[in-house]
Amino acid sequence: MILILDSFFTGSHKYWGLELKRRLPFNVDLLTLSGKHWKWRMEGGAYELAQKFKKLNVKPKIIIATDMVNIPLFYAFSEITTEKIPCIMYFHENQFAYPISNLDTDKVLKRDNHYSFINLTSALFVNQVVFNSEFNKNSFLKGADKLLKKLPKNNIERKISNEQIIFPGVDVPRENLKKLSSTPTILWNHRWEYDKNPDLFIRGLKHLQNISIPFKLIVLGKGTEKKEIKSKIEKQFKKELIHCGYTENKKQYFKLLSEATHLPVTSMHDFFGIGVAEAMSYGCYAVLPNHQAYPEHLINNSESGILYDYPDGFNTALENSIIHNKKGTVKNEFLFENVIKKWTQLISSLC
Structure with a gap:
């Protein structure tokens, strides 16, 4: 044993x-x-x-x-x-x-x-x-x-x-990876807490709104079901929002991952990033900070995402990833x- x-x-x-x-x-x-x-x-x-x-x-x-x-x-x-x-x-x-x-x-x-x-x-x-x-x-x-x-x-x-x-x-995806919409769909699948820097994420989304780049939005992760957070997101991104709130149902979670196309990550810290690997396995193109464990997701896998200088380079990297639409994959080692x-x-x- x-x-x-x-x-x-x-x-x-x-x-x-x-x-x-x-x-x-x-x-x-x-x-x-x-x-x-x-x-x-x-x-x-x-x-x-x-x-x-x-x-x-x-x-x-x-x-x-x-x-x-x-x-x-x-x-x-x-x-x-x-x-x-x-x-x-x-x-x-x-x-x-x-x-x-x-x-x-x-x-x-x-x-x-x-x-x-x-x-x-x-x-x-x-x-x-x-x-x-x-x-x-x-x-x-x-x-x-x-x-x-x-x-x-x-x-x-x-x-x-x-x-x-x-x-x-991480698992090999069971869902059909064919995306349902031609509009870029941005995913947040992390805890909604300080160390994940959701404020930077929100500023990036507002930047896209300000320069009239259309997108859809899926917000997952613990904390996103809280009334004050959910109402704020629903108010600011009413037109773009597909889903907001934490789900423990794995089938629903992976279904939502399969609908997303882009994963912008604004975290200050991560020793690996299971949520990042899961999203990339479902074809999400990753916008990752050039620090902590995040670059390891793109070693020998550079076509699946982009690294940016944290935090100042986020808006530009997010904008470029949306304009030049690409598909991500997860590394075989994961x-x-x-x-x-x-x-x-x-x-x-x-x-």
């Missing part, structure tokens, strides 16, 4: 865990905690998970634990070792590069890098480290080196075991068929 361990099981973590369980050619179980109170999950989640682990009737051959787990603490509380049960650590994000809210008390009080250090000690402890993007890997290694130089004199060496990149994975092959090879090598 392969055990997936996650103390913050929600969003992209939950999507990834459930898909691995469903697709891997092994018996896979999940041992998780709900995605609430992330700091407490990194601090105390290891103890709670260990108590659950001790009650398992069958112990795993391998554990795949996410970056939200204090892995050395979990192994100590569970009274197991990596020699008997090897551990693969999967980084969905890393605390060295994760943006901190201005309201965060640790930031206000200028506290230390405690949560980053949990990531580092876990990575030093495990048998294998896997990242979900090149950006995630590079920012973690850079942050780890920087932190170690700040610490008091020590003999800690940043020796990470054979780090690999395995993308989260498809589950190839992702599962890499996971199968890695797990088999440790069994």
